[in-house]
Amino acid sequence: MKTLRAVPSTVILWVLAAAYIFPTAWFLLSSFKPGFELFSLPLTLFPETWTVSGYATAWNRFDFQQYFLNTTIVAVTTTALTVFVSAMTGYAFAKYKAWWLKAFFICILATTMLPTEVIMPSSFIVVRDLGMYDTLAGIIVPSIITATGIFMFRQYFATVPDELMEAARIDGVGEFGLFLRIMLPLAKPIAVVLAIFSFQWRWNDYIWPLLILRDPDRYTLQIALRSIVGADNIDWSVLLSASVISLIPMIVLFAIFQRQIMSADINSGLKD
Amino acid sequence: MSTPTTQAVPAAVGSTTAQRRRRTSRSHTVAPLAFIAVAVVLFALFFLWPGALGLMYSFTDYRGVGDLNFIGFENYQELFADEDFYRSLSRTFVYTALAVPAHYVVSLGIAMLLTSSLATGKTPARVIFFLPWLISPIVAGVIWRWLFGESFGVVNFVITSIGGQGPNWQTDPTLALILILIVGTWGGTAFNMLLFIAAIRNVPRSYLEAAEIDGASAWVRFRRITLPLLAPTSFMVILLTTIGSMKEFAMIQALNAGGPGTQNRLIVQYIYQTGFERANIGYASAASMVLMVILIVIALIQLRFDRRRDLS
Numbered sequence: 001m002k003t004l005r006a007v008p009s010t011v012i013l014w015v016l017a018a019a020y021i022f023p024t025a026w027f028l029l030s031s032f033k034p035g036f037e038l039f040s041l042p043l044t045l046f047p048e049t050w051t052v053s054g055y056a057t058a059w060n061r062f063d064f065q066q067y068f069l070n071t072t073i074v075a076v077t078t079t080a081l082t083v084f085v086s087a088m089t090g091y092a093f094a095k096y097k098a099w100w101l102k103a104f105f106i107c108i109l110a111t112t113m114l115p116t117e118v119i120m121p122s123s124f125i126v127v128r129d130l131g132m133y134d135t136l137a138g139i140i141v142p143s144i145i146t147a148t149g150i151f152m153f154r155q156y157f158a159t160v161p162d163e164l165m166e167a168a169r170i171d172g173v174g175e176f177g178l179f180l181r182i183m184l185p186l187a188k189p190i191a192v193v194l195a196i197f198s199f200q201w202r203w204n205d206y207i208w209p210l211l212i213l214r215d216p217d218r219y220t221l222q223i224a225l226r227s228i229v230g231a232d233n234i235d236w237s238v239l240l241s242a243s244v245i246s247l248i249p250m251i252v253l254f255a256i257f258q259r260q261i262m263s264a265d266i267n268s269g270l271k272d
Numbered sequence: 273m274s275t276p277t278t279q280a281v282p283a284a285v286g287s288t289t290a291q292r293r294r295r296t297s298r299s300h301t302v303a304p305l306a307f308i309a310v311a312v313v314l315f316a317l318f319f320l321w322p323g324a325l326g327l328m329y330s331f332t333d334y335r336g337v338g339d340l341n342f343i344g345f346e347n348y349q350e351l352f353a354d355e356d357f358y359r360s361l362s363r364t365f366v367y368t369a370l371a372v373p374a375h376y377v378v379s380l381g382i383a384m385l386l387t388s389s390l391a392t393g394k395t396p397a398r399v400i401f402f403l404p405w406l407i408s409p410i411v412a413g414v415i416w417r418w419l420f421g422e423s424f425g426v427v428n429f430v431i432t433s434i435g436g437q438g439p440n441w442q443t444d445p446t447l448a449l450i451l452i453l454i455v456g457t458w459g460g461t462a463f464n465m466l467l468f469i470a471a472i473r474n475v476p477r478s479y480l481e482a483a484e485i486d487g488a489s490a491w492v493r494f495r496r497i498t499l500p501l502l503a504p505t506s507f508m509v510i511l512l513t514t515i516g517s518m519k520e521f522a523m524i525q526a527l528n529a530g531g532p533g534t535q536n537r538l539i540v541q542y543i544y545q546t547g548f549e550r551a552n553i554g555y556a557s558a559a560s561m562v563l564m565v566i567l568i569v570i571a572l573i574q575l576r577f578d579r580r581r582d583l584s
Binding site for chain 2: 239
């Protein structure tokens, strides 16, 4: 009886799953087709001749090493700074009381309602006037604060009992030592989750790098891809493989941290 | 998620802690100030300052370089007479109005399936539904563009080989918008689904079991128990999807660049093109300010609904 009742749910689930995986699977399989096979009818799911020539062309024609390096620098630096700044700010919100903390908390809340895209003309001018136009710093620095990260740490630190802090204070630990040596290590699970999220946001970021970067030597992967897809005649053979290459780091990250990502209690946070 | 709108003064606390507070009150001011200092500076530089600057630019003819002249409400007058602006704005509203229910229903439905005790193969299925989260909006646009190419896409190939006529996914504005909607939903499911899964797991089993014993059908149990308990999560998903849809940009750039022509140019793309391609910072800032007001109004309306629900 139970197995019979399970049939409709299972069928719906797997039809949907198939629909979700198909675009990516088709894309991935196409990337292994030689150029002439991409458009030759009838289309086949699997390549008749498997080849990595598209990958070789993409790798040689575009400076992928440079794009990877740039994107990695941006994603790693921003993530490290985001985690640290969010931890400090979230800790202050959770464990201290003052009217100006509440006021600033509302300001941080407002940033989720008003994302940077909304004020992009003037944000661009600010970054330019700070001398960060066409530098990687120009994408790193404005992206450091995220409401999500601050919320996550605030929620977490709120669950840490005050007695722990009082005990440490009686033992003569200063406020900064308390945060650095006791609280920060306690919040490691949150730090890991936020690091993964932040890395994904920055790896896939588009609008800021588009505005700030001019020199192709400083392009991130997304901007490089955009230059291929924005061309009048799209070179699909190159575009397919280049896109797949750009996904690899995220896939690796997911494979390593799958458990943390899937069980992450992101209810307290917001998407960036 | 309900926001306090008044700045409350710290409440009086118990006497012993109050004494200790007083003793360490100086370090309790200096320390939090130091902890938030970096965030305050960044917030001021990259949110407050651009916000104020944007407001000022919206009253000028600034072009990014050279002098700026104050021209009063000229930008706004021009903007409200600009058909392209209205077209972008209304297209954005249409997209948001379609995207929010689509995201909501699909991600909640998938989350229900993934937490149902009946379906099998939930673990691999969950990974499949999550994969689009790893894919950047640009690549997502590229993937679907490849799939729905009018002359080369596999979708039209299948349709024509079973005797149909391949729809014009790129050159028909309505179909192009539908395609944007599909891709947006596909990409947005993962995150919302995770939120719903976490919330569904928190629904007490005993409620559902008691209802089942009383003979409530699966639909009634969902409608009367699960859905009301998911309200806070639903609220958040709706709010985030609304804001996310209003600022959709990257994925559309790669999918069809807002085409055909400028038919599906949403508001952020409009601001981008007027501000940066036509170097009209003042005019684009005016459009930004209008968008900002719209987003604030939407957020306030939704927060109000949330608060009313809390009270009832």
